[in-house]
Amino acid sequence: xxxxxxxLVASALLLTLNSGFAQGVLTPPGPPAPTMKSLDQIExxxxxxxxxxxxxxxxxxxxxxxxxxxxxxxxxxxINASGVTLDLNGFTxxxxxxxxxxxxxxxxxxxxxxxxxxGHIRGSVTNNGSGVYDGGGFDFGIYYSGNLxxxxxxxxxxxxxxxxxxxxxxxxxxxxxxSCVVQTIGLAGINAAIVKSCSAMDCGNGGIDALQVSDxxxxxxxxxxxxxANYLAQNCYGQSSTGFGxxAGTALNCxxxxxxxxxxxxxxxxxxxxxGYxxxxTGLSAFIANVCHGETSSGTALxxxxxxxxx
Amino acid sequence: MKSLDQIExxxxxxxxxxxxxxxxxxxxxxxxxxxxxxxxxxxIFTSGVTLDLNGFTxxxxxxxxxxxxxxxNGxxxxxxxxxGHIRGGVTNNGSGVYGGSGFAYGIYYLYGxxxxxxxxxxxxxxxxxxxxxxxxxxxxxxxxxxxxTVGSYGIVxxxxxxxxxxxxxxxxxxxxxxxxxxxxxSxxxxxxxxxxxxxxxxGSSSSSGFGxxAAVTAQNCYGSGGTGTGLYASVTLNCYGSSTSGDGLxATTAQNCxxxxxxxxxxxxxxxxxxDCYGYxxxxMGLSAFIANICHGDSxxxxxxxxxxxxxxY
Numbered sequence: 001x002x003x004x005x006x007x008l009v010a011s012a013l014l015l016t017l018n019s020g021f022a023q024g025v026l027t028p029p030g031p032p033a034p035t036m037k038s039l040d041q042i043e044x045x046x047x048x049x050x051x052x053x054x055x056x057x058x059x060x061x062x063x064x065x066x067x068x069x070x071x072x073x074x075x076x077x078x079i080n081a082s083g084v085t086l087d088l089n090g091f092t093x094x095x096x097x098x099x100x101x102x103x104x105x106x107x108x109x110x111x112x113x114x115x116x117x118x119g120h121i122r123g124s125v126t127n128n129g130s131g132v133y134d135g136g137g138f139d140f141g142i143y144y145s146g147n148l149x150x151x152x153x154x155x156x157x158x159x160x161x162x163x164x165x166x167x168x169x170x171x172x173x174x175x176x177x178x179s180c181v182v183q184t185i186g187l188a189g190i191n192a193a194i195v196k197s198c199s200a201m202d203c204g205n206g207g208i209d210a211l212q213v214s215d216x217x218x219x220x221x222x223x224x225x226x227x228x229a230n231y232l233a234q235n236c237y238g239q240s241s242t243g244f245g246x247x248a249g250t251a252l253n254c255x256x257x258x259x260x261x262x263x264x265x266x267x268x269x270x271x272x273x274x275x276g277y278x279x280x281x282t283g284l285s286a287f288i289a290n291v292c293h294g295e296t297s298s299g300t301a302l303x304x305x306x307x308x309x310x311x
Numbered sequence: 312m313k314s315l316d317q318i319e320x321x322x323x324x325x326x327x328x329x330x331x332x333x334x335x336x337x338x339x340x341x342x343x344x345x346x347x348x349x350x351x352x353x354x355i356f357t358s359g360v361t362l363d364l365n366g367f368t369x370x371x372x373x374x375x376x377x378x379x380x381x382x383x384n385g386x387x388x389x390x391x392x393x394x395g396h397i398r399g400g401v402t403n404n405g406s407g408v409y410g411g412s413g414f415a416y417g418i419y420y421l422y423g424x425x426x427x428x429x430x431x432x433x434x435x436x437x438x439x440x441x442x443x444x445x446x447x448x449x450x451x452x453x454x455x456x457x458x459x460t461v462g463s464y465g466i467v468x469x470x471x472x473x474x475x476x477x478x479x480x481x482x483x484x485x486x487x488x489x490x491x492x493x494x495x496x497s498x499x500x501x502x503x504x505x506x507x508x509x510x511x512x513x514g515s516s517s518s519s520g521f522g523x524x525a526a527v528t529a530q531n532c533y534g535s536g537g538t539g540t541g542l543y544a545s546v547t548l549n550c551y552g553s554s555t556s557g558d559g560l561x562a563t564t565a566q567n568c569x570x571x572x573x574x575x576x577x578x579x580x581x582x583x584x585x586x587d588c589y590g591y592x593x594x595x596m597g598l599s600a601f602i603a604n605i606c607h608g609d610s611x612x613x614x615x616x617x618x619x620x621x622x623x624x625y
Contacts, residue, residue, distance in 0.1 A: 036314075036315055036316065037315050037316060037319060037323060039315070040342070041319070041323040041325065041342055042315055042318060042319035042323075043319075044323060044340070044341065044342030044343065044365060044367075045365060045366060045367075060344055060368045060370075060396075061344055061366075061367065061368070062341075062344075062365050062366025062367045062395070063366070082398070083344070083368035083370070083396045083398055085365075085366025085367070085394070085395065085396070086366075087366065112398075112434075112436050112459060113368065113396035113398055113434045113435075113436055114434075115366065115394070115396075115432065115434070150436070150457075150459045150477070151396075151434040151435075151436050151457040151458070151459045152434075152457070153432060153434065153455060153457060155432075155455070173459075173477065174434075174457040174458070174459050174475040174476070174477045174493075175457075175475075176455060176457060176473065176475060178455065178473065193475055193493060194473065194475060194491065194492075194493060196473055196491060211493065211513065212491065212493065212511065212513065214491055214511055231513045231533045232511050232512075232513060232531055232532070232533060234511045234531055249533060249551060250531055250532075250533065250549055250550070250551055252511075252530070252531045252549055269551040269569045270549045270550075270551070270567045270568065270569065272531075272548075272549045272567055287569065287589065288567050288568075288569065288587055288588075288589065290549070290566075290567045290587060305589070305607070306587055306588075306589060306605065306607065308567065308587040308605065
């Protein structure tokens with residue numbers, strides 16, 4: 001470090017000395033060097049220009065879409081390298097495959113240091129109204145194969161109409177999903193370690209599944225849990241047809257609804273400031289229920305070992 | 312018409328393999344991945360710098376990890392770094408010994424604290440000492456960053472939010488105010504350490520360290536320890552602490568908390584007041600508090616409850 005500082009000082013001295021001797025020679029030394037930036041400097045990242053064919057990223061770098069990308073089948077973008085930032089640049093990745101197949105974005109086995117942001121992934125899978133999901137497009141919005149990815153940040157991405165998962169990164173690793181919205185997904189909406197400020201609606205089997213969930217909303221039509229937070233849920237709303245509305249280790253300021261036999265809101269440890277409703281299961285179940293309220297039509301309103309001002 | 316310099320007014324950094332020195336205030340952005348063979352990637356010597364990594368990666372191929380991905384040199388202020396990756400080749404041999412190539416630190420400060428620093432959306436992996444290391448007790452904020460496999464500290468800063476630090480040789484997350492974060496430490500280190508407050512956090516430490524330690528308050532937090540305490544805070548609210556053989560949860564005042572020791576430690580230990588709490592210990596004391604208000608202690612082979620003023624507790 002000291003060497004660098006000395007070098008800097010030395011360079012500054014040289015500059016001063018040079019300007020002291022700058023006399024006499026009036027002929028310009030040559031044409032002025034270009035001072036304008038090149039276009040490659042203005043947009044240094046690598047453009048992805050594909051409009052209809054699979055994109056494969058094999059080198060670490062910073063990439064951005066320049067068009068919507070619509071494939072006829074298979075995957076949209078395969079990421080095969082670590083150290084990749086992919087800016088969807090507001091564009092949409094979609095598939096016109098008649099049956100849902102492939103990945104909008106596939107993260108190949110065991111990659112790390114990835115960021116995906118700012119765009120949309122769309123399939124055409126729909127819910128027939130009875131919780132049966134079918135249609136074309138992608139099977140998965142963003143998903144990995146093989147070993148779990150680590151150090152992944154997905155932000156400001158919307159996914160709709162996929163047969164399998166919306167955004168699925170695996171829960172036990174350093175994966176963050178924030179400010180993403182997912183709608184009409186055959187299985188689980190969003191799966192990551194930390195999920196924040198997200199919404200997963202109309203999911204066939206599980207809305208949001210993470211270690212920590214905050215400021216988020218989940219809704220699923222099947223037997224999955226609308227919000228499942230292995231450890232912590234805060235400021236969340238979950239609504240499930242037959243599974244748990246909201247499941248957490250500890251829940252604060254949360255609401256859960258189950259329109260079947262699942263618990264409306266379940267906290268294995270403490271629920272504080274929470275509300276749960278279940279049609280035929282337990283409205284709110286918590287080991288410690290602090291200032292909570294549970295309701296039911298034909299089940300149990302509140303189940304708790306330690307009731308603190310709850311009813 | 313606008314000129315190109317008006318369209319992109321910031322200063323491009325075009326280095327691909329050599330040290331970058333920023334000695335003038337300004338707004339800079341990378342135009343390539345930067346891979347050095349030794350030493351630092353980017354040295355900042357001036358205040359008032361915004362550095363957009365532009366999605367690119369800073370890496371080092373130094374055979375033995377040395378230097379910093381980005382170093383803040385001197386008593387600088389007003390520094391923003393965002394949007395990219397810093398990668399080394401350091402790995403954990405599975406026994407907590409970290410070694411390999413690349414950088415010692417991902418982001419580090421030298422010669423005096425740098426203040427008014429914001430680091431966001433940066434991932435760091437495989438560094439010998441620390442991922443993101445700023446000063447505490449001053450205006451340093453780290454937001455939406457992930458760190459993985461570092462020999463000592465994952466993230467150190469005053470305010471740490473929405474971050475994840477995993478596989479850290481000492482402490483995962485180490486700050487003053489920590490929220491919505493996950494930290495995994497090992498040895499005598501902390502999963503999560505907060506000198507002031509922790510909210511909505513979970514921390515784990517593999518052996519003698521605290522899973523989660525908050526000097527003042529912890530709210531809606533989880534902590535798990537090995538031989539050390541699962542979760543400690545002076546005031547704990549809505550928390551869960553567990554330990555393999557140490558104390559599950561320790562506090563001065565605990566409310567709506569659960570402590571669990573699989574060994575002989577206290578399940579839940581509150582120096583003054585435990586209110587609406589539950590503690591379990593396999594062979595030690597389930598719950599201990601000077602005042603225990605509506606609490607329950609439980610144990611397999613040890614004692615259930617110890618209190619001077621028990622109020623509706625058992």
